[in-house]
Amino acid sequence: MRLLTHNMLSSNIKGVTNGFPLRIEAEKVVEKTVEMNADFLKKMFEKIQWKAFIDASRAMGYTELPEEVDPTTLESDEFLSKFHHALLELHLEEGALVCPETGRRFPVNKGIPNMLLHEDEV
């Protein structure tokens, strides 16, 4: 799972009012190089919750992203390539996602988060 998906994902447990962002417990992170598309990054930048994204990338061991951003940051090629790397090239391979409200752990194996809820969580 990439941080692109992590930034969209939230805990869906019954009764939870703010299930975002899921905290990342990283046991294994892998990198896969993909081609960069600046237009896509700019579109995604509007959707990304930056604070959650920074925290997630740190949990994955990547600390190059700036804390503060504004739309002009996007004009820097250097920034774009770091954003690209964190958003689309880092994969959480083994570990867990943790619900911020209940502490419930959603295990991640072979890169696939298990988001199945127990019957009493639906």
Added chain:
Amino acid sequence: MSSRPELLAPPEVFYDDTEARKYTSSSRIIEIQASLSERALELLALPDDDIPKLLLDIGCGSGLSGETLSENGHHWIGLDISLSMLDVALEREAEGDLLLGDMGQGLGLRPGVIDGAISISAVQWLCNADKSSHNPRLRLKAFFTSLYKCLTNGARAVFQLYPENLQQRELILNAAMHAGFSGGIVMDYPHSSKKRKEFLVLTCGQRSVNTSASSIKGKGEDGESWSDDESEDEENKTVSISDRHRPRKKQKHNKSGKGKEWIMRKKDQMRRRGNEVPPDTKYTGRKRKARF
């Protein structure tokens, strides 16, 4: 024995390793998934701006449908309830992110972030109660409500499905409309029992007029005649659509109000404009049963 898999076992049981294997070994299955996904992507009618989109593949299974999305340059998140199917997706090196999850429990996604969703032969599974705790109506509701929320304004969701019967189609459509979607069924090749394919095309919120669901054309459908004649001209196209924004009464009125005479007049008009118009047959303008 029934040929409908969803009547045999719950999806996570039916789609076991053996069944999942077929999605890599059967060229027929691979071909069908690819062509259904191509069509679903086309019906999504994404803006023609060359910018990759973030899409959802619901019941992504082995990732065959996702492959079509990737080939067209998009990023996608796939959800499936069967680990065996997702394992095949890993093997095929699917480029999307995979989630193990049950759409009937609702999607845990942030509001307004997804540019479109496709789903190939998956939603009809929700119509069954596989556990005593399952209520198809509630599961459909949870699914469509959460889907509506996570889509961007104007985004579409396209579902290829094989409803078992009219009630099932109605159950699915009602849940979608209640969640706030507008749209309806697009039928490709309605005259051919073999080639007939059904797509539920839903739109979230407002969309500009020229791309609204009411301009969608089904392939090989002529809309006015409703025959089983396989040799009908495949270029004849039109739509069957239900639009929740239209008051119910008016909708009914439209359906039954346009008689054979009206249709003949319209057809003449179209012919005079030089449009291709289906030939007049004994089926033209004949009464037929409601489709949902």
